[in-house]
Amino acid sequence: MEDMRGLKRTHHCGALRLEHAGQEVVLMGWVQRRRDHGGLIFIDLRDRSGIVQVVFSPDLSREAFRKAETVRGEYVLAVVGRVEKRPEGTENPHLATGQIDVRAREVRILNRAKTPPFYIEDGVDVDENVRLRYRYLDLRRPEMQRALILRHRAAQATREFLSRHGFLEIETPMLTRSTPEGARDFLVPSRLNPGCFYALPQSPQLFKQILMVAGLERYFQIVRCFRDEDLRADRQPEFTQIDLEMSFIDIDDILDLTEEMVAYICRETAGEEVPRPFPRLSYQEAMERFGTDKPDIRFGLEIKDVTDLAAGCGFKVFASAVAAGGKVKGINAKGCGSFSRREIDELVSFATANKAKGLAYFVVESEGVKSPITKFFTEKEIGAIAGRLEAEAGDLLLFVADRPDVTAFALSALRLHLGERLGLIPEKGLQFVWILDFPLLEYDETERRYVAMHHPFTSPREEDLPLLESDPGAVRAKAYDLVLNGVEVGGGSIRIHRRDVQEKMFAAIGLSPEEARDKFGFLLEAFEYGTPPHGGIAFGFDRLVMLLAGKKTIRDVIAFPKTQSATDLMSRAPDRVAPAQLRELHIKLDVK
């Protein structure tokens, strides 16, 4: 093993081009591959910038050639040599540096390496177990490095944009108070305060509002947040938000500004121009047309309401659902009339796996509609339903009749399933949509009271204020979500800044003034000292980067993610700690 004394890297491997021919260079990197021809050895040297071919020949240096014979994959080398145009016919068009190679005069083996458990290259098909356990090798793969570079550029673009618009980057505590509502907290025991715990922040929500009270006017942060809930492909226990808050603004100010920011990030990272303004849908319209508050609007297959047409029909499943206050809704699966019985059965079981009790269907043919249930409908009813769904010969109409929420859930899932199956979802492209006019409150069946849909500091729309006492469920919030390709990537609201409105809000969710003071005291107290109108938004940075990088999971844009059971397979966190540590924290375990 040798050291790099006296050598200073002059170039990066992937940067060398024909124009460098004739230059003496010093390269540092890892061995991607060695091709030993006996009398001539080629080594592909890789660093962060890319790969270049290094040639070892006894004619150039006997010593370097001998060393090159001992080199293996992932050895770390320093190479001194001259860049040369490759001989005619030996250029490699698949390599950015393929016009040239480097003739090695000297090589130093800076470190040896064990044989890695998988190839260091793009598109590896390895168990994620293995990738996570050897994350440092996984991260050597160019596609992983590209993702992290893109993430870096997204963060840079965010900071640039927001700084330019007068936002201050201000840090907020990681050790904070546990507050009720929301996700489960991660707790940190306090050694100095026996029996007391900090909570890691689920978001800097209360602090950023207090920064508005403090008169900072425009705040942002790219900040880690923690939620102790179960994981998904797009959910990690710790994740990153672009968090911002502004004073003296209303909804449109935030939507306009953050739209511009998001478009800027897309341009700076993925080179995508996204058209503005982004489309806007009300929550109600999104639920009606797509069955979800995070619709993927890149394709059709929209949901149609046929409740009125099904109300009086002879098909009991439909009629009784309507009688019970439910909805009958359908999707026109364009051109799927040719589906076999088995394919339709598959759709039925997909629907029932997504809460529906069943899935009714009409096969539309030129002579009419065929279905096991046509006998329960009149010609006229069938015609009206087919018309509502704009049915043509060759279509397959699918219906769910159930409670409104179940209908929406099942058809939304079915719509996505069909969209994917029929290849209707474009590979490329970023389709944003704002979802507006969320209900302020939703009724919680188990707690038998209204709960805040966003959080209890979200402002109702001024014109809906009178409804807060008479019809709480009908009050619309000044809240907004940003959805990208069917993924919720941002959400926020204009906050309540008037004491009387805040008190009404607490009353509506059944919180007495005493309880409010106990749970949110410091924020309420701050609010008594001159609070400006303010509002903000937070973006899921990992999700945004995931979509910009074209990845299917945020784990692929996080350097050190956790598994679905929230463990780190590399560091083996979490783990037990020494009894002395627990004693110091006054903690006794109760573990079977």
Next chain:
RNA sequence: GGAGCUGUGGUGUAGUCGGUUAACAUACCGGCCUGUCAAGCCGGAGAUCGCGGGUUCAAGUCCCGUCAGCUCCGCCA
């Protein structure tokens, strides 16, 4: 808390209706080779079939349990 998928040399896979020597590719090791770039040719080594139990004359294969990873439901103001 629940449902589903996956687990076989380092890695990715095959292994039929349970049948005795677990196959293939690649990586790895050795030899030959002066223009390859997924180099090539020859040879070699490498597996408690995730783990535990059961059924059987016989289990990678069937049954039960369990562990791990992934996807989803619940959960995520």
